[in-house]
Amino acid sequence: MYAFPRYSPLATSYCLILLLATLSCSKQEAPLYQEQILALGALVDISLWGVKPEAARQAADAITADFNRIHTTWHAWKPSELTRINAQLVTGHAFSVNPEMIPLLVRAHALSQASDHLFNPAIGQLLARWGFQGDEPKGPPPDPAVISALISQHPTLDDVVIEGDHLRSTNRAVQLDVGAIGQGYAVDVAIAHLRKLGVENAMVNASGDIRVIGRHGNRPWRIGIRDPRGSGILASIELQGDESIVTSGTYERYFDYAGKRYHHIIDPRTGYPAQGTLSVTVLASDTATADAASTALVVAGTKDWHRIARAMGIKQAMLIDDHGTVHIDPVLAKRIRFETTPAPKIELSPPL
Amino acid sequence: MPRKLTTTRDDHLIAWLTALAVTIHIAESALPSPLPGIKPGLANVVTIAVLIRYGWRMAAWVTLLRVLVSSLLLGSFLSPTFVLSLSGALCSALVLALTYIVAQRLPGAGLSALGYSVLAALAHMAGQFAVAYALFIPHPALLHLLPVLMSAAVIFGAVSGIIAQAMLTKAGA
Amino acid sequence: MKFSATRADAVVLVAALALLAFLYIKFWGDATRGEQARILVGGKEFSVISLHQDQHLNIPGALGVSVLEIHAGRIRFADSPCHGKQCVHTGWITLGGEVAACLPNRISVQVIGREPRFDAINF
Structure with missing residues (x-):
């Protein structure tokens, strides 16, 4: 016989109280500590989960110091250790550098090589000529003759010889600009620092270059990816454990001159802004790799992005071309959720 | 010599009506509730009928006795349910009494069973909620439930009111 | 059955519905979208403002005054002294x-x- 479930009022009332209690718990002030700092010419958001406020403040201060130190060391146009290096590189003689700078240079070199030098931190001169080494790029674009003269010298990090803490350039056209990796590198340094301080759940977001460790309480970290064609959200993804996400977009920095738009991602092969791509999003375990790769893939474009991503060891990436079509690998396609209606046209690539 | 306990006619009436309300209350508590905290509150029908027929004192007696007796029978006396139930009942009895007295003095302010019932249900829910908030879970998130709870109160209050109205029409004929 | 609702009943019902409307707006109206915006100047909190009141705000920054516009639950930079x-x-x-x-x-x-x-937000 079917027995109708009986609810005693006592049980009901405890249910009510339990329900209300869970409701109120889930809404309770999360043990989330957030701090926003201005460093590296960027807004840096630090989110720490489950860290006591006092310890969190100290961690945030430590990271702020990291970011500021990296900012002042690597600034490409305000007097910094990097501008001093650039001044010496043209001499062709060996000179000593701050040993702290070597790891990033070695790292950048490896990534540059893997990307067929589409990510190329040696084209500082080109970037300077385009005015992208400046707070407010505004054109006009450089003389075509200047551009072709600069690219004909093929400056790359292959030309920079690192011996201990000494640098020497075999190519006088080499001028370093770590704009496409420095921010990601700083995020990595910050995360390493947090780990050393015992923080297990955190997110560092430097102007959209994001790395997470652990989780946001009982759920992963939720990331929205901005639509490169508008101001809304294109897609969302959940990150946890140790993952980075970086998007490079042609909409981030640009100037309009004589009715034409010139963006900041310069193709080192042509000397002109890369064509055909709106943005590239890369997931990787470290932010420096994701940062460099996203820039390289914008330059690579729809034709070569897959090959370059593989060469750089990238397993998850997405490229959005000028027509708004999303080119994406199957692994990322599976975990990303598109938020726009209608959903964008998607072209699935072979696995990376 | 043992003193004889004298009872009035009103006492008997209260006892009978309370018994009826308790029966409804207990029967209803055996029903599954769609959402904790939301009950039809059909025992309210008796309260409203008594209010209109016999005045607010009688109604208050019936309401408070109903809560007390039901809790004793159900074994929830002094439990959180009882506290919530009692605070709701007190609040509703208070509002009914005040409205009733005002309605008596003020011509044109007369309420039918429908109006009383909706008022009683709202007062019951508000009182219960206030106590739940103050005693059990003083968290702002609870306030999110308030609109739903109050909506249910209005709906069930209206239903009870219509039933009470029907009962009175039949009985009063 | 004669249904004898009175004028006072109507008043009670209307008041009850008004109360419900008020409760829904008060406790549910602002639950989905962002309700407030935090404005930081130089990384320090300048103010937290509601997005439900349409207005223009003049915020003094490092270069000059930026104008923020709030309209229909949204906020934007209407003007800023940058290039x-x-x-x-x-x-x-x-x-x-x-x-x-x-x-x-x-x-x-x-x-x-x-x-x-x-x-x-990744960008």
Whole structure:
């Protein structure tokens, strides 16, 4: 016989109280500590989960110091250790550098090589000529003759010889600009620092270059990816454990001159802004790799992005071309959720 | 010599009506509730009928006795349910009494069973909620439930009111 | 059956419905979208403002005054003394967690919701 479930009022009332209690718990002030700092010419958001406020403040201060130190060391146009290096590189003689700078240079070199030098931190001169080494790029674009003269010298990090803490350039056209990796590198340094301080759940977001460790309480970290064609959200993804996400977009920095738009991602092969791509999003375990790769893939474009991503060891990436079509690998396609209606046209690539 | 306990006619009436309300209350508590905290509150029908027929004192007696007796029978006396139930009942009895007295003095302010019932249900829910908030879970998130709870109160209050109205029409004929 | 609802009944019912409307607006009306925006100047909190009151705000920054516009639950940079106007191009932001910033003027605006949909926005 079917027995109708009986609810005693006592049980009901405890249910009510339990329900209300869970409701109120889930809404309770999360043990989330957030701090926003201005460093590296960027807004840096630090989110720490489950860290006591006092310890969190100290961690945030430590990271702020990291970011500021990296900012002042690597600034490409305000007097910094990097501008001093650039001044010496043209001499062709060996000179000593701050040993702290070597790891990033070695790292950048490896990534540059893997990307067929589409990510190329040696084209500082080109970037300077385009005015992208400046707070407010505004054109006009450089003389075509200047551009072709600069690219004909093929400056790359292959030309920079690192011996201990000494640098020497075999190519006088080499001028370093770590704009496409420095921010990601700083995020990595910050995360390493947090780990050393015992923080297990955190997110560092430097102007959209994001790395997470652990989780946001009982759920992963939720990331929205901005639509490169508008101001809304294109897609969302959940990150946890140790993952980075970086998007490079042609909409981030640009100037309009004589009715034409010139963006900041310069193709080192042509000397002109890369064509055909709106943005590239890369997931990787470290932010420096994701940062460099996203820039390289914008330059690579729809034709070569897959090959370059593989060469750089990238397993998850997405490229959005000028027509708004999303080119994406199957692994990322599976975990990303598109938020726009209608959903964008998607072209699935072979696995990376 | 043992003193004889004298009872009035009103006492008997209260006892009978309370018994009826308790029966409804207990029967209803055996029903599954769609959402904790939301009950039809059909025992309210008796309260409203008594209010209109016999005045607010009688109604208050019936309401408070109903809560007390039901809790004793159900074994929830002094439990959180009882506290919530009692605070709701007190609040509703208070509002009914005040409205009733005002309605008596003020011509044109007369309420039918429908109006009383909706008022009683709202007062019951508000009182219960206030106590739940103050005693059990003083968290702002609870306030999110308030609109739903109050909506249910209005709906069930209206239903009870219509039933009470029907009962009175039949009985009063 | 004669149904004898009175005028006072009608008053009670109307008042009850008005109360419900009030409760829904008060406790539910603002639960989905961002309700407030936090304005930071030079990384320090300048103010937290509601997105439900349409207004223009003049925020003094490093270069000069940036104008923030709040309209229909959204906020944007209407004007800023920077050259690139990157902040103005960002357009309206409304979702919890969304950020618009004028770096040259060191002003940033972040929409804060009850539970932001995203912990961070990648761009």
